[in-house]
Amino acid sequence: MKHHLTAATSAVKVIQDAVMPNISEMVESKIVELEAKGSDEAFFICDVGDIVNKVSKWRELLPRVAPFYAVKCNTDETVVKTLVDLGLGFDCASKGEIAQILRHDVSPSRIIYANPCKQRSFVKYAAKHGVDLMTFDNEAELVKIKDLFPSARLVLRILPTTQVQVQCELGNKFGCHPDNVLQLLLKAQELDLNVVGISFHVGSGVEEAKAFYHAVRQARDAWELATELGFDMTLLDVGGGFPGQKSAPVTFEEIADVLNAALDLYFPEESEVEVIAEPGRYFVASAFSLTCNIIAKRSVARDVADGNAFEVGSPDGYHKQVLTKNDEPSFMYYLNDGLYGSFNSLMYDHAKVDPCVLNDSPCLFTSSVWGPTCDGLDCIMKECRLPEMEVGQWMFFPDMGAYTMCAGSTFNGMPRPACFYVCTAKLWRELRPEEEPVQEKRHCGEFPALMQAGQNAGTFGPINCCADEELVLA
Numbered sequence: 001m002k003h004h005l006t007a008a009t010s011a012v013k014v015i016q017d018a019v020m021p022n023i024s025e026m027v028e029s030k031i032v033e034l035e036a037k038g039s040d041e042a043f044f045i046c047d048v049g050d051i052v053n054k055v056s057k058w059r060e061l062l063p064r065v066a067p068f069y070a071v072k073c074n075t076d077e078t079v080v081k082t083l084v085d086l087g088l089g090f091d092c093a094s095k096g097e098i099a100q101i102l103r104h105d106v107s108p109s110r111i112i113y114a115n116p117c118k119q120r121s122f123v124k125y126a127a128k129h130g131v132d133l134m135t136f137d138n139e140a141e142l143v144k145i146k147d148l149f150p151s152a153r154l155v156l157r158i159l160p161t162t163q164v165q166v167q168c169e170l171g172n173k174f175g176c177h178p179d180n181v182l183q184l185l186l187k188a189q190e191l192d193l194n195v196v197g198i199s200f201h202v203g204s205g206v207e208e209a210k211a212f213y214h215a216v217r218q219a220r221d222a223w224e225l226a227t228e229l230g231f232d233m234t235l236l237d238v239g240g241g242f243p244g245q246k247s248a249p250v251t252f253e254e255i256a257d258v259l260n261a262a263l264d265l266y267f268p269e270e271s272e273v274e275v276i277a278e279p280g281r282y283f284v285a286s287a288f289s290l291t292c293n294i295i296a297k298r299s300v301a302r303d304v305a306d307g308n309a310f311e312v313g314s315p316d317g318y319h320k321q322v323l324t325k326n327d328e329p330s331f332m333y334y335l336n337d338g339l340y341g342s343f344n345s346l347m348y349d350h351a352k353v354d355p356c357v358l359n360d361s362p363c364l365f366t367s368s369v370w371g372p373t374c375d376g377l378d379c380i381m382k383e384c385r386l387p388e389m390e391v392g393q394w395m396f397f398p399d400m401g402a403y404t405m406c407a408g409s410t411f412n413g414m415p416r417p418a419c420f421y422v423c424t425a426k427l428w429r430e431l432r433p434e435e436e437p438v439q440e441k442r443h444c445g446e447f448p449a450l451m452q453a454g455q456n457a458g459t460f461g462p463i464n465c466c467a468d469e470e471l472v473l474a
């Protein structure tokens with residue numbers, strides 16, 4: 001019997017191809033392939049085309065703003081290589097990230113070291129490799145840079161002060177308050193440092209487009225102070241914060257409209273200011289889905305799954321196993337990835353997830369979903385409605401590309417999921433025109449082909465054909 005991916009929280013919704021093209025087929029065919037090999041490991045699927053489309057959309061809607069991808073968001077080599085090939089710049093936060101980008105033969109001029117609080121040895125590394133554009137927001141950082149890299153081109157990160165809803169606040173940690181901008185610029189002047197620009201970050205996963213308008217206006221104020229002090233100002237960096245998944249409370253289009261209007265007003269094109277941004281989640285969130293295996297299951301009374309299971313010392317005990325005839329059963333499912341792995345985003349990124357299952361039964365039960373470790377904290381969803389699932393079946397989570405795989409651990413010896421990459425043949429040819437099109441002879445139309453990343457992840461080659469419609473990386 002052929003199942004459809006069913007969203008857990010709505011009343012049995014079948015995901016249409018138009019909404020998420022072919023993803024259910026891709027997940028299903030990968031499951032079939034893995035099960036045939038006896039594998040029950042969790043896996044990511046990355047739709048490379050989704051990333052490429054995001055780049056096109058960015059360039060169409062924000063033509064004045066050059067994106068410097070925030071590597072921290074997803075350090076996957078295929079993501080990075082794709083963005084390198086598409087000519088993006090990169091926002092790096094550490095020596096490790098700078099090294100990753102330089103390994104791709106990217107010119108140091110395409111990197112901004114956008115961490116206002118840098119380790120000394122990392123600054124030396126940046127200096128040695130010619131990565132001279134970097135942010136600062138405090139005096140100690142200026143003293144450090146004077147000592148280690150006095151010729152660096154410095155970008156003052158200001159604190160946007162307009163209160164807006166964001167998924168992850170950053171202003172509690174970084175950014176120079178407007179009241180302190182003059183003093184900090186005077187310190188830079190005293191140290192004879194080279195301030196060339198202003199940056200800000202409105203917060204990651206911003207939920208109100210107006211945040212960008214207010215921040216650009218504030219940047220203009222700081223810009224004027226710097227210009228009056230004699231700094232030769234050339235660069236505005238509007239940071240990250242752009243949402244990456246369709247369900248976001250604000251669309252990229254809305255943000256682009258507001259940002260373009262603010263730029264036109266405060267930094268018009270005639271001013272010839274170079275404008276860059278540091279988007280992370282925008283490029284990768286929707287490109288990745290995660291599929292996990294249900295490794296264990298427990299039937300419990302509904303009140304337990306509803307929340308009592310979390311009460312320490314609950315008189316009922318944690319798991320009331322014996323159901324009365326009035327109890328509707330509810331289920332606890334244990335998956336082979338969790339909070340210590342890819343779902344760390346639930347804690348660190350304040351993310352919300354929405355599982356889909358390969359089961360189109362209309363009968364839904366109160367359920368909770370847990371990770372594989374021995375920690376009671378390792379809970380993915382405290383409560384959701386799902387059809388009854390069995391051990392060995394799979395759950396699928398869309399929009400898992402941002403701040404997930406980059407921060408996962410192997411706590412309790414749990415492995416990190418493999419990643420399989422998907423790309424249409426047409427796009428493949430555009431991305432890799434120089435490569436021998438071995439796959440073309442056997443490729444069926446434009447059906448998305450599954451590609452498995454092995455040792456050569458990120459290089460996209462060599463490619464072997466293993467089935468008419470599949471490309472597999474060696």
Ligand code: PLP
Nearest residue numbers: 070204205240241278279280281
């Ligand atoms: N730039 C800096 C300095 C950041 O700290 C972050 C995220 O933490 C980003 C860019 C990327 O933000 P986002 O993924 O929201 O675009």
